[in-house]
Amino acid sequence: MFKRTGLRITKRLIHDVPKLKGQYKYETSGIEGLYSPEGFKGAWTDYQKFLTMNLTLLTNGTENEFKSPYQILLNTAKQTTEQHIFHYASQAHNNHFVFQQLTNKSEASKTQPSRNLMGRINDMGFKNLQELYDQIVKLSETMNGQGWIFLVENPDKSLKLIQCNNDGTPYFYGKNQSLDLNGGISEQTYEKYLELKNQVEENSRDFTLPILGINLWDHAYINDYGINGREEYLKNLWSSLNWDVINGRLFEL
C-alpha cells in the first residue's frame, strides 16, 4: 500500500510520504470542503513526513528496514520492546488509509456506498448513512484522547465500528487499544473488557479488515478547525468521503 523510495546506490530503503491521487492540487488549494492548503500540509504532508522519517530512523539497519509500514506494524504489534516503532508504523499506515478515501466535496457528493456496502451497513442496524454518522460522532465523544474510529469487516463479512485509542490498529484485536483504562472506567468500557477477555479465553481469531477510517488525532483538524473543532471537522470529513474508494475495499462477489 505504501510506496517506498529505493536508493539503488546505497541499497537502503527510506520510508517517504506516499503521493496521493491529486496531491499536487491538494497542496496548492487544499481539499475543498475539508482542508485549506495549510490544513492539508499539517495533517498530511508534514505529519506523514514526521512519521515516515522517524520510522526510517528507527528501522534503519534492522530487519524492518525493507518492509512497508503495514508489514512493520504487524511485525511489531506483539513485541513489547518495539512499541515505539509500532507507533510510527501504525500511525503512518492509518493516516495513509484515511487520506486515500478523501476527495474534494464536489466530487465526493457524486459518490455513494455500493448496494453491497449499504446492505451491510443496514445489517448493522443503521437505516441510512446519517445513522452511521451519528454513531461515529457518539463514539468520538466518548474518546478522551487521540485516536481513530474504523468501520471494519469481520471474518463472517459483517461490519462493526471499533475505536482505537492513540496508535491502535484495526488489523489485530490485541492492539486495537479500544479500552481507555486511564481514568474512571465506564460500564461500556467494562463490557468491552469482558468481551475482550472472552475472546482471549476462547482463543478466538479476530481477523478484521478496515473499510473506512476516521482520524481523530489533533493533527487532522487543529490547523483548520482549532483546538476545539473536532465536531465541525467530523461533519466536513463525512461529506468529503470518496465512497468509490471505500466500496473498493469490500470484496465484491
Next chain:
Amino acid sequence: MSLRLIFKRYQSYSLSKFSNLEELKLNTSDFKGLFKYSTLNELYFQRGEKIVNELNLQLIENKISPPSSLNELIKLTINKPELIKIYNNATSLQNLNFFFENLKESSDYSFPVIDSNEILKSPILEDLEEVNNNFNIDKDLKDWIISSFGSILQFKSLLLNSAHSINGNGITWLISQPRNDESLKFSSFSSNFGNKDKLSIVNTYNNGTIDDSLRSNQLYKNQKQKELKENLKLEKEPEQQEVVEEEFNPILGTIEEAEFQNLFNEKSIIPLLAIDASPRNYLKDYGVFGNQRYLDNVWKCINWDIVKQRTPKKDSQNFSFDYE
C-alpha cells in the same frame, strides 16, 4: 463518602481566573516564551469554558450537588461508572487549571517555522554546572530535587524526556511521594534518604490520575455492580434463578481480585508540577515537528514559586539535606 443526590442549590464550577492570563486576554498579547495569543485563547479560555459548561450541565442533569473542591468531585466520581462524563470533565478542568497555574512568562520567543530537519538535529549537550547555576529557585526545593534525582540536569532530562515520550494526550507530573508507606518498605530505594518524602516523575495519559488509590479497584467494583444488577433482575424473576458455577482457579485469582488486594490506600501523593504534553499544546505554534522545542520552552516558563507553594509544609520544614 457518598454523593448527595438530594436536590439542593446546585453549585457550579468555573474556570480559575489567573491574573496573568486575564491581563493577556485583555491586551490580546502572547504568553511570552510559550504560546501565541490565539493559541492561549483556544487552549485555556475556550477549551476551559467548554469543559466548565459541560461539567455544570452534567451536574444538573444528574441532580448532583457537588463538593466545593474539584479534587473531591474527582474522588467521588472516579468509581461511579454512570458518572464517567462528570469525572472526565472534572479531571480535564483540574489538569488545565493545574498546568496553567504553574506557568509564567519568560523571555520572548519568535515562533520560527520548524521543519523536518528538526528530527535530524543532534541534541545539545548541556553543561551540568551551567544548568545547575541557571536554576535559581528556592534552596530547599532545589536541594530536594537534587537529592531525589542526582542533579538538576538529570532532573530536567528525565522530566522533559518523560513528556516527550507521550504520543497522545498526557501530562508529566512532578510528585511528592511518602516514603514510609507499606509499598516502599520493600523497595530498594527506601533506605537512601531516610523517611523523607521523595520526589518522583510520573506520566498520566488521557484523563488518568496520579493517585493509584483512586484508580485501583475499578474493575472489581464494576464487576460487583454488574453482579448486583443481575441479582436484582434474578430476584424479580425467581423461577429463572440458577446456580451459576464459578470457575475456580486455586493458584491465580482474577485480575479484579488482584486489583482489589493491591491496595494503595496508604499512599498520599501530592502533585507539585504538571506539564501538559498533549499535541494540542504545540501543534498550532510549533507545528508537527515542534514537540521538543515546545517542551524546552515550557522548562523556561515553569513558575517554581508555585511549585514551592504546593510542597507539603511539614516536610519542607523538616527537610535536611545529607549529601555524601
